[in-house]
Amino acid sequence: MRYLTAGESHGPQQTTIIEGVPSQLELLQEDINTELKRRQGGHGRGRRMQIEKDTVAIAGGVRHGKTTGAPLALIVENDDFKHWTKIMGADPLTEEEEKEMKRVISRPRPGHADLNGAIKYGHRDMRNVLERSSARETTARVSAGAVAKKLLKTLGIEVGGQVLEIGGIESKDRDYTDIHDLKERTEASPVRCLDKNAEKEMMQAIDDAKKDGDSIGGIVQTVITGMPAGVGSYVHYDRKLDAKIAGAVMSINAFKGVEVGLGFEAGRMNGSKVHDEILWEEGRGYYRSRNNLGGFEGGMTTGMPITIQGVMKPIPTLYKPLRSVDIETKEPFEASIERSDSCAVPAASVVMENVIAFEVANAILEMFGSDRIDAIQENIKKHNEWARDF
Numbered sequence: 118m119r120y121l122t123a124g125e126s127h128g129p130q131q132t133t134i135i136e137g138v139p140s141q142l143e144l145l146q147e148d149i150n151t152e153l154k155r156r157q158g159g160h161g162r163g164r165r166m167q168i169e170k171d172t173v174a175i176a177g178g179v180r181h182g183k184t185t186g187a188p189l190a191l192i193v194e195n196d197d198f199k200h201w202t203k204i205m206g207a208d209p210l211t212e213e214e215e216k217e218m219k220r221v222i223s224r225p226r227p228g229h230a231d232l233n234g235a236i237k238y239g240h241r242d243m244r245n246v247l248e249r250s251s252a253r254e255t256t257a258r259v260s261a262g263a264v265a266k267k268l269l270k271t272l273g274i275e276v277g278g279q280v281l282e283i284g285g286i287e288s289k290d291r292d293y294t295d296i297h298d299l300k301e302r303t304e305a306s307p308v309r310c311l312d313k314n315a316e317k318e319m320m321q322a323i324d325d326a327k328k329d330g331d332s333i334g335g336i337v338q339t340v341i342t343g344m345p346a347g348v349g350s351y352v353h354y355d356r357k358l359d360a361k362i363a364g365a366v367m368s369i370n371a372f373k374g375v376e377v378g379l380g381f382e383a384g385r386m387n388g389s390k391v392h393d394e395i396l397w398e399e400g401r402g403y404y405r406s407r408n409n410l411g412g413f414e415g416g417m418t419t420g421m422p423i424t425i426q427g428v429m430k431p432i433p434t435l436y437k438p439l440r441s442v443d444i445e446t447k448e449p450f451e452a453s454i455e456r457s458d459s460c461a462v463p464a465a466s467v468v469m470e471n472v473i474a475f476e477v478a479n480a481i482l483e484m485f486g487s488d489r490i491d492a493i494q495e496n497i498k499k500h501n502e503w504a505r506d507f
């Protein structure tokens with residue numbers, strides 16, 4: 118599977134095209150809408166999220182609730198476009214309109230893509246950069262991820278996640294009995310966190326940052342259960358699944374780091390404390406004594422749960438301005454902004470689940486076939502039976 122996204126933040130719509138989705142997969146608009154709604158939530162979001170009610174229109178590749186094998190076309194309208202039709206329209210402006218409407222952005226925000234994007238593409242109006250570099254695009258990525266999640270679910274593979282840290286406040290309760298328990302409890306939390314005490318403190322920290330005109334970031338975790346062993350490969354660098362996942366996570370707006378399992382902590386520990394012992398049991402097959410390595414050895418899945426952490430920096434658009442330079446006058450300026458999220462860590466945790474789901478689903482299709490969902494189910498079943506007694 119591969120996918121492309123197109124669309125600007127305040128343009129008419131976000132478009133996703135996914136090629137290579139197997140046929141006969143049951144897929145409803147509701148499956149995608151559930152993920153889109155999750156992505157819009159979380160304490161700390163700005164006023165834009167009150168304008169948008171993200172819902173998908175499936176415009177290709179699905180008939181009567183089942184995929185056909187043709188490319189999927191997924192469209193999410195930007196409701197805010199109605200306020201931006203002239204500024205963001207594709208038609209050229211009349212001279213009159215140009216005078217009235219043209220609000221050129223010449224003041225780059227530190228931490229956003231504005232200045233580098235303007236230099237790269239030669240835009241003196243940085244709206245041409247910010248419109249596409251905006252995390253509004255994660256709507257399209259989550260649409261693709263939702264299809265991947267549905268595919269994985271059909272194969273008995275579940276994806277969930279939690280917020281581990283916001284603004285330096287750590288969740289102390291990271292334990293859950295199974296992934297359904299994790300999902301249920303994080304869905305009920307405004308910051309997608311299991312620790313009720315930390316949840317309160319996180320919300321307070323977000324409110325404090327907002328009051329102060331500032332922003333905060335955090336650390337989120339994605340968990341995937343039900344993976345067969347041996348997905349991915351060790352034979353070539355660009356076939357390692359953990360590397361593909363790391364790339365996908367790093368491509369989310371504002372993500373600055375990614376860890377698999379213990380991650381950076383592993384560099385501070387002895388090997389005997391890090392590596393997970395291999396055990397075998399009749400009926401269960403091979404398993405590990407613990408899961409420090411987050412479900413990966415040699416770029417391939419071990420069959421243990423996949424655990425990935427990602428770190429999101431604080432949102433760059435600040436009410437409290439940082440120093441920057443107007444590219445027209447070269448004068449320093451103090452930014453004034455209309456609106457922004459003060460913290461989007463809970464939303465970003467949903468984005469991370471979805472971009473990882475896509476990479477994992479793709480690796481599954483590479484290994485187990487990609488035409489019909491029932492054939493893939495059968496192949497996985499056979500592989501699991503074979504691997505159990507290998």
Ligand SMILES: Cc1cc2nc3c(=O)[nH]c(=O)nc-3n(C[C@H](O)[C@H](O)[C@H](O)COP(=O)(O)O)c2cc1C
Pocket residue numbers: 163228229230250251252255369370371372430432433434456457458459461464465468
């Ligand atoms: C869900 C989500 C919401 C975001 N909301 C904002 C926002 O309201 N304002 C902002 O300046 N940046 C926001 N960002 C972050 C920027 O999009 C990001 O910092 C920017 O694209 C520059 O890319 P980089 O931080 O990866 O270098 C958001 C990111 C995510 C994942």
Ligand SMILES: C=C(O[C@@H]1CC(C(=O)O)=C[C@@H](OP(=O)(O)O)[C@H]1O)C(=O)O
Pocket residue numbers: 126163165166169250251252253256370456457458
């Ligand atoms: C629109 C979304 O996020 C946006 C991401 C974003 C940015 O600069 O990345 C800036 C803000 O947009 P605006 O300037 O229109 O308020 C966020 O609201 C979304 O998540 O759907």
